[in-house]
Amino acid sequence: MKDILTAPWMVEMIRTATNMYAHGWDERNGGNISLLLDEADVAEYLDLNNVLRTIPTGFEAPALEGKYFLVTGTGKYFKNVQYAPEVNLGLVRLTDNGMKAELLWGYEDGGKFTSEFPAHMMSHVARLTVDPANRVVMHCHPANLLAMTYVHTLDERAFTRTLWQMCTECIVVFPDGVNVLPWMLCGTNEIGAATAEKMETARLVIWAQHGIYGAGKDLDETFGLIETAEKAAEIYMKIAHLPRVNTITDEQMHLLEQRFGVKGRDGYLD
Ligand code: 2HA
Numbered sequence: 001m002k003d004i005l006t007a008p009w010m011v012e013m014i015r016t017a018t019n020m021y022a023h024g025w026d027e028r029n030g031g032n033i034s035l036l037l038d039e040a041d042v043a044e045y046l047d048l049n050n051v052l053r054t055i056p057t058g059f060e061a062p063a064l065e066g067k068y069f070l071v072t073g074t075g076k077y078f079k080n081v082q083y084a085p086e087v088n089l090g091l092v093r094l095t096d097n098g099m100k101a102e103l104l105w106g107y108e109d110g111g112k113f114t115s116e117f118p119a120h121m122m123s124h125v126a127r128l129t130v131d132p133a134n135r136v137v138m139h140c141h142p143a144n145l146l147a148m149t150y151v152h153t154l155d156e157r158a159f160t161r162t163l164w165q166m167c168t169e170c171i172v173v174f175p176d177g178v179n180v181l182p183w184m185l186c187g188t189n190e191i192g193a194a195t196a197e198k199m200e201t202a203r204l205v206i207w208a209q210h211g212i213y214g215a216g217k218d219l220d221e222t223f224g225l226i227e228t229a230e231k232a233a234e235i236y237m238k239i240a241h242l243p244r245v246n247t248i249t250d251e252q253m254h255l256l257e258q259r260f261g262v263k264g265r266d267g268y269l270d
């Protein structure tokens with residue numbers, strides 16, 4: 001059995017959490033990440049029959065039966081993941097229609113997966129339906145995106161168009177735009193289901209006055225997605241109070257679509 005701390009996906013998870021903290025997106029215990037793993041990848045490092053504990057999930061997700069996830073722990077700080085991955089992360093396998101999580105590694109202080117586990121798992125189901133290559137769901141609290149939800153309409157088309165207008169590459173990186181949920185109580189199955197529904201049409205979902213969810217095929221891509229949206233929000237927060245003299249026009253957006261072979265969300269460009 002190989003050392004799990006040398007697994008490429010473990011190394012990438014630790015680096016990503018560390019980098020997110022360094023970006024200021026994950027103060028205290030803010031944020032959470034879940035990474036879908038292949039059984040064969042896990043089997044190189046762990047005895048799949050050695051279940052350490054079984055933890056109830058509180059929801060059903062039959063589509064995830066038998067699937068393996070590496071997940072950040074509840075109450076844990078991203079800042080500390082690199083120093084004690086075996087305490088701050090856990091590797092679980094979902095069973096009983098997703099109602100139980102079998103712990104195979106991690107959460108060594110008796111902890112469990114993030115309080116946002118429902119939003120993560122339901123979002124995985126939604127994204128896997130749209131794109132079977134989806135592996136990652138990532139949540140964090142980037143300051144400028146959050147700030148924007150206090151001063152900008154939460155209308156999804158308007159919010160998306162503003163972000164697209166802030167950096168030339170935005171429409172290329174997230175042509176599906178951003179979906180937005182109004183403030184809701186976090187950590188519940190309700191916000192989980194609402195997030196997953198929004199994930200059916202976009203890989204980015206804003207939680208107003210709270211943060212953002214991103215989904216993608218790997219940790220790098222998902223990080224980059226959030227990074228790009230947050231950069232756009234930063235520009236917006238720098239210019240929102242100033243007279244707008246120039247912008248990226250819809251005509252120019254169409255040129256970007258042609259040049260990069262992407263298509264902005266239907267009805268979002270004039
Ligand atoms: O617990 O970010 O939304 C960490 C969170 C909850």
Ligand code: ZN
Binds near residue numbers: 140141210
């Ligand atoms: Zn949060």
